[in-house]
Amino acid sequence: MKTILSGSVMCVWLACEGVSLAAQPFVQVLRPNSTDRLQPGATFRVEWLTSVTNYTDWSVTLWTNGVRLGFAARTMPVHEGGGRWHAFITVPDVFVYTFFTNALPSGCNYELNINDDGSEVNGFSDAFCLGVPALTIRVSQVELCWNSRSNRTYQIQYRSTLTTNAWTNLGTPVQGSGSSNCITDVIVPGEPRKFYRVEELP
Numbered sequence: 001m002k003t004i005l006s007g008s009v010m011c012v013w014l015a016c017e018g019v020s021l022a023a024q025p026f027v028q029v030l031r032p033n034s035t036d037r038l039q040p041g042a043t044f045r046v047e048w049l050t051s052v053t054n055y056t057d058w059s060v061t062l063w064t065n066g067v068r069l070g071f072a073a074r075t076m077p078v079h080e081g082g083g084r085w086h087a088f089i090t091v092p093d094v095f096v097y098t099f100f101t102n103a104l105p106s107g108c109n110y111e112l113n114i115n116d117d118g119s120e121v122n123g124f125s126d127a128f129c130l131g132v133p134a135l136t137i138r139v140s141q142v143e144l145c146w147n148s149r150s151n152r153t154y155q156i157q158y159r160s161t162l163t164t165n166a167w168t169n170l171g172t173p174v175q176g177s178g179s180s181n182c183i184t185d186v187i188v189p190g191e192p193r194k195f196y197r198v199e200e201l202p
Contacts (some may be wrong), residue, residue: 025051027114027123037129040093040104046074047086048114048123057117060089063124064110072112091130106131141184146198148176153201156183158194173201 030047038044046060058077062069072089079085089112094103108129115122144156154174157167174181185194 025119025121027052027116027121029112029114029123029125032112032125032128034126034128037132037134038091038110040091040131043088043090045086046089046112046114046125047084050083050085050116050121052116052119052121053083058085058087059115059117060087061113061115062092062110063113064107068113069104104130108132138189139187141186143182143184144170144196144198145180145182148174148178148181149200150176150178152176154181155199155201156185156196157199158185158196160194161192167197170196 028049030049031045032038036044056077056079060072060074062072070092072092074087074089077085077087092104106129109127110130111127112125113122114125146154148154152175154176156170156174158170159165159167170185171183174183185196
């Protein structure tokens with residue numbers, strides 16, 4: 001007895017048994033991403049990559065926790081070529097949901113959705129922060145310490161591109177204490193980095 005098997009095979013993406021198929025349309029949001037921290041009212045560049053070529057009816061919506069908050073104000077999308085697009089949005093200060101207007105709470109669970117209304121392809125950005133202040137750290141001074149000997153005098157020196165890398169005295173000579181001696185140097189914002197050394201004077 002001969003058994004005949006029949007069925008169908010669904011091919012996805014590029015090829016199946018030598019028959020080429022067009023890639024499925026997609027949208028990949030490049031920016032914003034997980035490192036972005038946006039402030040309400042700020043204008044921001046949104047970037048995405050897509051295989052859609054026949055439609056350009058793009059919309060940008062702001063989401064959080066799976067809920068769409070509304071449309072973000074934006075410029076007309078610009079096609080840079082090669083399927084790459086960008087637009088500028090203004091992050092809203094508030095959103096309107098039904099009959100209520102609410103301030104956008106600070107958090108790192110916001111997403112942007114990019115959607116083409118013609119082909120209905122869409123994609124979400126990575127979650128980004130909104131209204132969360134970015135922390136910056138600046139060192140205002142450096143402490144320089146060395147082991148010293150009694151009845152000896154020491155001179156701290158530094159060099160940088162400002163001194164054409166020649167050693168320059170920092171302050172006046174310091175009398176050794178027989179233990180640890182320390183002095184401080186002010187760090188000026190934007191100043192080239194310094195290299196330090198300590199010299200024991202004759």
